Amino acid sequence: MTTLTDPPKGAFRPSMLLYDSRYRSLTLQAIAAIVLGLCFLYLYSNVAANLRAAGLNISYDFLGNTAGYDINQTLIDYSSQSSNWRAAVVGILNTLLVAFLACVTATIFGVLAGVLRLSPNWLVRKLMAFYVEIFRNIPVLIWIIIIFTIMTAVLPAPSAFRGENPDSTMLFDLAAFTNRGVYIPGPYFTRGFGAEGNGALNWLLVIAVLLGSLFGTRAVTASANAKQAATGLRPNTLWVNLGIWFVPIIVVLFALGLTWDYPALKGFNFQGGLKVGGPLIALWFALSIYTGAFIAENVRAGIQAVSKGQTEAAAALGLRPRRVMGLVVLPQALRVIIPPLISQYLNITKNSSLAIAVGYADITATLGGITLNQTGRAIECVLLLMLFYLTISLLISAFMNVYNNNMKLKER
Amino acid sequence: MSDTHAESIRFVRETTLPQAEPPVAERGIYKWGRENLFATPANGLLTLVSLYVIYLVLSGVLPWLLNGVWNASSLSECREILAGETGGCFAVLVDRWSQLFFGFKYPSDQYWRPTLAFALFFVAVAPVLFFDLPRKMLAFTAVFPFLAYWLIWGGPVLVPVFAFVGVVVGYLVYARLVTQSFAGGFFGGVAAAAVTWFIGGYLVEWTSGPTSMLEAVPSRDLGGYMLNFMLGVTCVSLSVPIGIALALGRQSSMPFIKWVSVVFIEFIRGVPLITLLFVASVMLAYFFPPESTVDLFLRVVIMITMFSSAYIAEVIRGGLAALPKGQYEAADSLGLDYAQAMRLIILPQALKISIPGIVNIAVGLFKDTTLVSVISMFDLVGMIRGPILASTDWNGVYWELLGFAALLFFVVCYGISQYSQWLERRLATDHR
Numbered sequence: 137m138t139t140l141t142d143p144p145k146g147a148f149r150p151s152m153l154l155y156d157s158r159y160r161s162l163t164l165q166a167i168a169a170i171v172l173g174l175c176f177l178y179l180y181s182n183v184a185a186n187l188r189a190a191g192l193n194i195s196y197d198f199l200g201n202t203a204g205y206d207i208n209q210t211l212i213d214y215s216s217q218s219s220n221w222r223a224a225v226v227g228i229l230n231t232l233l234v235a236f237l238a239c240v241t242a243t244i245f246g247v248l249a250g251v252l253r254l255s256p257n258w259l260v261r262k263l264m265a266f267y268v269e270i271f272r273n274i275p276v277l278i279w280i281i282i283i284f285t286i287m288t289a290v291l292p293a294p295s296a297f298r299g300e301n302p303d304s305t306m307l308f309d310l311a312a313f314t315n316r317g318v319y320i321p322g323p324y325f326t327r328g329f330g331a332e333g334n335g336a337l338n339w340l341l342v343i344a345v346l347l348g349s350l351f352g353t354r355a356v357t358a359s360a361n362a363k364q365a366a367t368g369l370r371p372n373t374l375w376v377n378l379g380i381w382f383v384p385i386i387v388v389l390f391a392l393g394l395t396w397d398y399p400a401l402k403g404f405n406f407q408g409g410l411k412v413g414g415p416l417i418a419l420w421f422a423l424s425i426y427t428g429a430f431i432a433e434n435v436r437a438g439i440q441a442v443s444k445g446q447t448e449a450a451a452a453l454g455l456r457p458r459r460v461m462g463l464v465v466l467p468q469a470l471r472v473i474i475p476p477l478i479s480q481y482l483n484i485t486k487n488s489s490l491a492i493a494v495g496y497a498d499i500t501a502t503l504g505g506i507t508l509n510q511t512g513r514a515i516e517c518v519l520l521l522m523l524f525y526l527t528i529s530l531l532i533s534a535f536m537n538v539y540n541n542n543m544k545l546k547e548r
Numbered sequence: 549m550s551d552t553h554a555e556s557i558r559f560v561r562e563t564t565l566p567q568a569e570p571p572v573a574e575r576g577i578y579k580w581g582r583e584n585l586f587a588t589p590a591n592g593l594l595t596l597v598s599l600y601v602i603y604l605v606l607s608g609v610l611p612w613l614l615n616g617v618w619n620a621s622s623l624s625e626c627r628e629i630l631a632g633e634t635g636g637c638f639a640v641l642v643d644r645w646s647q648l649f650f651g652f653k654y655p656s657d658q659y660w661r662p663t664l665a666f667a668l669f670f671v672a673v674a675p676v677l678f679f680d681l682p683r684k685m686l687a688f689t690a691v692f693p694f695l696a697y698w699l700i701w702g703g704p705v706l707v708p709v710f711a712f713v714g715v716v717v718g719y720l721v722y723a724r725l726v727t728q729s730f731a732g733g734f735f736g737g738v739a740a741a742a743v744t745w746f747i748g749g750y751l752v753e754w755t756s757g758p759t760s761m762l763e764a765v766p767s768r769d770l771g772g773y774m775l776n777f778m779l780g781v782t783c784v785s786l787s788v789p790i791g792i793a794l795a796l797g798r799q800s801s802m803p804f805i806k807w808v809s810v811v812f813i814e815f816i817r818g819v820p821l822i823t824l825l826f827v828a829s830v831m832l833a834y835f836f837p838p839e840s841t842v843d844l845f846l847r848v849v850i851m852i853t854m855f856s857s858a859y860i861a862e863v864i865r866g867g868l869a870a871l872p873k874g875q876y877e878a879a880d881s882l883g884l885d886y887a888q889a890m891r892l893i894i895l896p897q898a899l900k901i902s903i904p905g906i907v908n909i910a911v912g913l914f915k916d917t918t919l920v921s922v923i924s925m926f927d928l929v930g931m932i933r934g935p936i937l938a939s940t941d942w943n944g945v946y947w948e949l950l951g952f953a954a955l956l957f958f959v960v961c962y963g964i965s966q967y968s969q970w971l972e973r974r975l976a977t978d979h980r
Contacts, residue, residue, distance in 0.1 A: 165804040172808065179835045186834045257591050258584035259598045273961035274954045275915035277922075277929055282954075285946045486820035492922055504826055514830035521826070522819045529818035 183515075198511040199224070205506050207497040209413045220507050227502035228524060234419050234498065235485040235528075241424035242484060243477070246431025251461075253436050264432070271429035276487055279422040284494045287414035291315045294405045312399055312406055318417060319399035322410035326393035338392055345388050352380040415496035419488065427484050431477060438473035439465060470543055478536040482529055489525075499524055612636045612947075622941035640945045641952055644936050648952070651771015651926050652935050658702075658763060662774050665699040668692060669781070677967065690715075700770070700778070702762035706755060710748025714741040730887030767845035771926035773956060779927075780914035783852040787913075788906065790853065791860030792899075796890065798861065799868055809861070816858035821916050824851040829923040848920055856913045863905030867898035900975050907968035911961045918957075928953050 153163045187193060199221040206216050211229045214222055253264040271279070294314045312319040325338045356373050364370040399409030442465050450464040451457075491498040492505055499521065508517040572578060586592040615635030619642070620626045626637035641648070650659055672692035675685035694708035718741030726733030770778070797809035816824070828851040829844065836842050871894060879889035899906075921930030932949045936942055942949075 161802045165802050168802075168808070169804055182837055183834045185838050189838050255591075255594070256584070256587055257594050257598075260594050263598050263601070269962060270958070273911070273915075273958045273965070275918040275929075275957055277918045278950060278954050278957065281929070281933065282946075282950050285950065289944070289946055489820040489822040490919070490922075492822065500820075500822055504823065508826075508830065514826075515834060518823060518826050518831050521823050522815075525820055525823060526815065526818040 192512075194515060195513075196516055198507075198513050198516070201511075203507065204510065207502065208495075209411075209416060209497060220503075220511070223507060224499060224503040224520070227497055227499035230416075230496065231485070231488055231491075231498040231500075231528075234416060234423070234491065234496065235481075235488045237420050238423035238427065238484045238488065239481050241420070242427040242431055242480070245424055245428030246480075247435050249428060249432035250435025250439070253432060254439060268429045268432050271426050272433075276422060276426040277490055277493060279426050280418055280490055280494055283422045284414060284418035287317075287418050288315050291414075294401065297401050297406075310398065312401075314406065315414065316405065317411045317413040319406045319409045319411055321396040321398050322408070323394055324397055326395055327391070341392070342385070342388060345384050349381050349384060353377045356380065413496070415491065415494040418494050419491050419496050423484050423487055427480050427487075430483075431480050434473050434476040434480070435469070438469035438471075441472045442468045474536070474540045474543055478533055478540070481536065482532055485528055485532060486525065616948075618642055623944055626945075636948050637945050638948050640936070640942050640948055644942070647772060647931055647936065648928060648949075649772045650774050651769065651931060653769035653771065653926075654765060654774075655763065655769075658765065661699045661702070661762065665696040666774075666777070668695065668699075677971075698762065701765055701767070703764035704752060704755075705761055706748075706752045710745065710752060714744035714748060717741060717744045730885070730891070767843040770845065772931050773928045775920070775925065775927040776914070776917040779849065779852060779917040779920065780910075782849055783856055783917075784910045784913055786849070786853045787857035787860050790857035792864055792895065794857060794861035795864035795868060798865055813858045813861055816855055817862070821852070821855055821919055822922060824855050825919060825923050827851055844923075844925065848923075848925070852913070852917070856909055859909045859912075860906055863902045863909060864898060866905065867900075867902035868894065870901050871897055903971055903975070904968055907964060907971075911964050914961060914964075915957060928956065 153159045200219050202216075203218055203220045203223040204216055205223070207214055207223065207226055209230065210226045211233060212226060214226050249264045249267055252260050253268070255261055255264075291313050292315065294312075294316060297312060297314070310321055356376050360371050360373045397408045397410075399406045399411075401407075446464055446468065447460055450460040455463065488498055489500040492501045495501065503517055503524075504521045508514060511517075569575065570579075573582070585595045611634045613636060615630070615633060616638040617626045617629050617635060618638050620629060620637065620639035621643065623637055623640075626639055630637075646656065646659060650662060654662070669692070671685070672689045675681045675683065675689060691712065694712040697711075698705060698708040718737040721740035722733045722737030724733075725736045794809050794813060797805045798813065800806050800809070825848065828847040832847045832851070833842070875893060875897065876889070879893045884892065918927060918929045920927050921933060924930070924934075926934055932953060936949060937945070
């Protein structure tokens with residue numbers, strides 16, 4: 137703490153290592169480094185001895201071997217003959233899928249509940265407080281299990297949909313909620329690039345078109361802003377924007393021949409359509425409502441952090457309550473909300489590892505579960521698992537920090 | 549009133565009217581309802597929707613709750629008693645009460661031991677939580693960890709006694725040496741405690757015989773809510789001091805120390821608790837000497853403590869950063885060294901600021917103790933999912949069990965958060 141402005145002259149003595157503040161910190165760090173090094177050496181020698189005793193060595197060869205197990209929900213082609221590495225990639229994609237879905241819905245739930253907690257309506261306020269307290273104070277694992285139980289034990293079996301007077305019916309003949317998963321109509325293309333007309337290239341094209349529309353509308357808005365700044369008149373951009381959004385995508389979808397594949401009861405189960413498995417829904421919904429409760433508190437704190445004078449000033453300008461919220465309060469509150477929101481997204485990604493409790497095949501369940509148990513490669517699997525989550529965490533926080541920097545108050 | 553205007557004013561009231569009640573629409577429940585429930589049409593709609601939601605939830609839950617069966621020995625017997633009506637089968641809770649709390653392997657004639665430890669826990673923790681209580685009770689708090697260990701695990705009484713003696717000796721040496729320098733006191737205390745434990749270990753081995761007063765219970769026989777509670781309490785109390793050390797390390801001016809703390813904290817915070825529990829269950833055994841067998845409970849405690857100390861370190865770092873620079877400068881100008889400044893001036897204030905954050909971490913950690921069920925330890929959730937739901941008697945009783953588990957966690961977590969809010973009000977020494 138203390139810094140000497142006029143260091144005493146004199147020859148170096150060993151006691152100065154401890155009593156001279158110039159050298160003391162170096163001494164302490166050296167001691168710490170040696171202790172830490174010894175600890176690592178000790179741990180390493182233990183690991184080496186244990187591995188030798190077990191006849192193992194650290195090797196990642198098992199990743200190339202045949203996995204030999206099936207995965208019920210995959211985004212890319214996978215069979216039990218695929219390699220362990222392929223299984224891990226399937227798991228990674230599944231983790232990313234559920235994390236992305238849960239982030240989106242949790243934000244929606246959280247913002248809704250957070251804003252409604254400040255509603256002038258007493259009943260709604262109390263109801264939302266109830267929601268937040270209930271969901272925050274009960275472990276997410278219990279929520280996942282409860283929703284998974286609803287999915288498997290309460291929803292009817294596919295056989296209940298059969299017969300003249302079935303016990304259950306499909307929703308609008310489009311979606312079926314069964315204990316084996318939810319079946320919804322799935323889109324596919326009759327024409328296009330892929331071999332069977334349903335290749336990933338078609339979807340890439342669709343996404344590219346949507347991205348193009350996004351940039352198009354942003355350009356239109358920017359030019360409208362420039363015109364308003366120059367002339368004071370704002371050109372009407374609604375119809376242009378709607379056109380940019382809808383015309384190209386409709387043309388592309390029509391050109392590719394978009395058709396819907398409806399689920400239908402054939403044999404013992406539903407065939408066709410998209411199957412969203414019970415584990416995915418349980419995990420997705422549970423993570424959303426659980427984290428939504430936390431986000432609601434962040435949103436409420438953010439809104440309350442905006443000085444009341446801002447609301448009053450906006451009202452004095454004659455803005456209506458909805459515009460006060462949208463134009464004055466929320467943009468300022470976002471600055472307070474975004475940093476904790478980033479950690480909530482991180483939490484969702486990390487909590488998605490609870491998939492292993494309901495049998496959703498995410499990276500923890502494939503690489504850290506079945507592959508680990510089959511090959512016995514505990515150290516390698518757990519290290520890869522940690523590496524994956526570390527990378528994801530760092531990426532999410534880096535990405536959101538860029539966004540945060542864009543949103544933050546621009547000062548001189 | 550002058551006479552000149554007497555004819556120009558027809559009527560002048562000479563008495564004050566008594567205060568009248570506001571009109572019906574402007575008072576009592578009408579006014580409250582209009583302002584709070586039906587202020588605008590949209591608001592009214594929201595109210596109606598909320599009422600409908602409440603009706604839906606209550607109509608589903610109330611008959612199930614009120615019509616519950618509390619006395620039966622299996623689910624089929626429950627169904628017979630209910631005879632097709634809606635109702636919960638709460639008999640499972642009565643039947644498996646002890647399993648839910650103690651696990652299925654803990655010897656049933658020894659249930660009084662964890663129960664007594666649980667009761668004493670409140671006595672021990674009371675002076676820490678409520679500082680109006682006499683300070684002398686803290687002596688019991690110091691004894692409690694060793695007493696609780698002995699009560700729950702049993703075995704030779706000399707083990708906890710020597711552990712406690714070691715701590716006492718360490719503290720006495722520390723108190724003796726700390727007047728000269730903090731570092732001397734700290735390391736002297738640690739060394740003295742280690743020497744005492746070393747000697748104690750030999751004494752225990754030497755005297756070991758079949759004369760243990762309490763039957764020894766191995767860690768793998770622990771289970772149920774007791775396991776959640778023990779993991780939560782142990783890990784939180786261990787991780788607060790480690791978290792403080794890490795936070796100070798991260799704020800340190802020594803680059804090596806700082807770098808080590810940053811890497812540790814960011815690494816732990818970047819991975820989910822599940823992977824750390826995997827480390828505990830499948831990997832940590834490799835890090836111990838080949839001949840040693842460290843039981844799973846201890847391994848899990850190590851990993852969870854590491855996990856929560858990284859989070860607590862970040863909270864405390866926030867508290868340290870929130871202190872005005874003047875406090876650090878004031879400590880310097882008084883001529884205090886680093887240890888004194890931290891102990892007497894910086895940390896008490898920083899910890900006070902960090903209380904809400906630490907409590908959040910504690911609540912989160914307590915909820916996360918359910919994750920040990922994933923690595924097949926039979927905590928509350930593990931008991932429900934494993935032995936109870938798998939038994940032929942109770943296969944299919946989901947809501948009663950899961951609802952009970954949810955209720956237990958809710959009560960504890962909500963209680964802790966309410967306590968934290970009380971503590972914040974109590975500690976508010978700044979006058980705003």
